[in-house]
Amino acid sequence: MTELAPWASDARRSRGRRILEPALDPAQAYQVDRERIVHSTAFRRLVYKTQVFINHEGDLFRTRLTHSLEVAQLARAMARALRLNEDLVEAVALAHDLGHTPFGHAGQEALDGAYRAAEPEAGGFEHNLQSLRVVDALEQCHAGFDGLNLSFETREGILKHCSRAHAATLERDEPGGVGHRFLAGTQASLEAQLVNLADELAYNAHDIDDGVRSGLLTLPQLLDVPLVRRFRDEALAAHPPLARAHPRRLLSECIRRMQAALVADLVQGTAAALRRHAPADAAAARLCPTLVAQGAAMRAAGTELKRFLFAALYRHERVRQSMQRARQVVAELFAAYVQQPQQMPEEYASQPARERAVADYIAGMTDRFALREHQRLTGRALFAEAA
Numbered sequence: 606m607t608e609l610a611p612w613a614s615d616a617r618r619s620r621g622r623r624i625l626e627p628a629l630d631p632a633q634a635y636q637v638d639r640e641r642i643v644h645s646t647a648f649r650r651l652v653y654k655t656q657v658f659i660n661h662e663g664d665l666f667r668t669r670l671t672h673s674l675e676v677a678q679l680a681r682a683m684a685r686a687l688r689l690n691e692d693l694v695e696a697v698a699l700a701h702d703l704g705h706t707p708f709g710h711a712g713q714e715a716l717d718g719a720y721r722a723a724e725p726e727a728g729g730f731e732h733n734l735q736s737l738r739v740v741d742a743l744e745q746c747h748a749g750f751d752g753l754n755l756s757f758e759t760r761e762g763i764l765k766h767c768s769r770a771h772a773a774t775l776e777r778d779e780p781g782g783v784g785h786r787f788l789a790g791t792q793a794s795l796e797a798q799l800v801n802l803a804d805e806l807a808y809n810a811h812d813i814d815d816g817v818r819s820g821l822l823t824l825p826q827l828l829d830v831p832l833v834r835r836f837r838d839e840a841l842a843a844h845p846p847l848a849r850a851h852p853r854r855l856l857s858e859c860i861r862r863m864q865a866a867l868v869a870d871l872v873q874g875t876a877a878a879l880r881r882h883a884p885a886d887a888a889a890a891r892l893c894p895t896l897v898a899q900g901a902a903m904r905a906a907g908t909e910l911k912r913f914l915f916a917a918l919y920r921h922e923r924v925r926q927s928m929q930r931a932r933q934v935v936a937e938l939f940a941a942y943v944q945q946p947q948q949m950p951e952e953y954a955s956q957p958a959r960e961r962a963v964a965d966y967i968a969g970m971t972d973r974f975a976l977r978e979h980q981r982l983t984g985r986a987l988f989a990e991a992a
């Protein structure tokens with residue numbers, strides 16, 4: 606690893622783990638975190654969880670696992686260019702979606718609605734908070750503690766957003782901890798900020814690809830997006846035979862060029878912000894405004910692309926129909942388990958806080974397991990093709 610920038614997170618100066626583990630080498634703290642994340646059950650489940658498409662719709666669509674790997678890859682490349690901590694970036698990226706429900710945002714909305722209605726004072730279900738809950742409590746694979754006992758900086762990065770109400774609850778349990786910055790209005794580490802944007806760059810690019818693969822987006826339609834048109838024209842100018850090749854090849858080349866330009870822009874924009882603010886160290890960087898940032902032009906182009914994806918893909922009639930049924934699956938699963946907790950495995954059924962246990966159990970499910978459970982408990986198959 607290249608020498609870290611003065612404002613990078615340094616494992617040897619970590620705020621440490623909630624439970625002391627003196628046998629660990631402090632210099633390897635974030636590497637240990639990354640290993641624990643990759644070996645966790647929640648990480649393996651990401652392979653059967655999706656965001657835009659339902660898991661059984663096709664084998665080549667991104668899953669949360671491949672998405673997390675793409676985020677880690679992008680974030681790591683940018684961290685290297687900026688001399689930020691690559692191990693920390695990778696740990697946060699690999700863990701950032703661990704708390705996601707089955708069926709992407711539709712699943713989260715349904716679970717939030719059901720949990721909020723059943724237990725109003727709990728403040729609802731939020732996937733960032735759930736990711737933290739997975740690594741802090743729900744994983745049960747270490748003898749000495751619940752969860753993965755990760756370093757403060759990795760946990761801080763996993764908690765990307767948090768409402769003030771949830772932050773206040775976290776602050777009560779852990780004063781000055783990972784909830785504090787949402788109350789104080791300070792930033793997370795630069796590494797966490799970087800993963801945040803890498804997440805966006807990753808899904809903007811791969812949702813174009815998956816959208817075309819699914820047939821919901823067409824290439825001519827994509828040419829309405831200036832960012833896509835620009836890199837498609839560049840690709841054709843550099844490789845004229847692409848015009849006669851399979852269209853997928855041109856699309857891949859276009860997306861790769863677009864992503865490389867976005868990455869270069871983000872690195873440049875961030876380097877400029879860092880030069881301007883020149884924080885003395887990682888702690889000082891948390892007191893600055895968000896320093897990991899795209900240039901204005903690319904940010905605007907990215908917003909335009911996102912608007913396009915919303916209208917043409919995320920709100921496509923076919924996606925909406927399948928997400929509507931997914932919402933129903935989650936809502937009916939929630940009702941069924943609250944009524945019959947014995948239908949859950951013993952470790953969930955025996956929890957005194959029933960609604961919380963049901964939310965945790967459902968949140969951990971893969972798309973296909975949720976569909977199977979729904980069919981078992983209700984006798985109905987809302988997704989006939991999954992049966």
Ligand code: MG
Nearest residue numbers: 672701702804
């Ligand atoms: Mg993500």
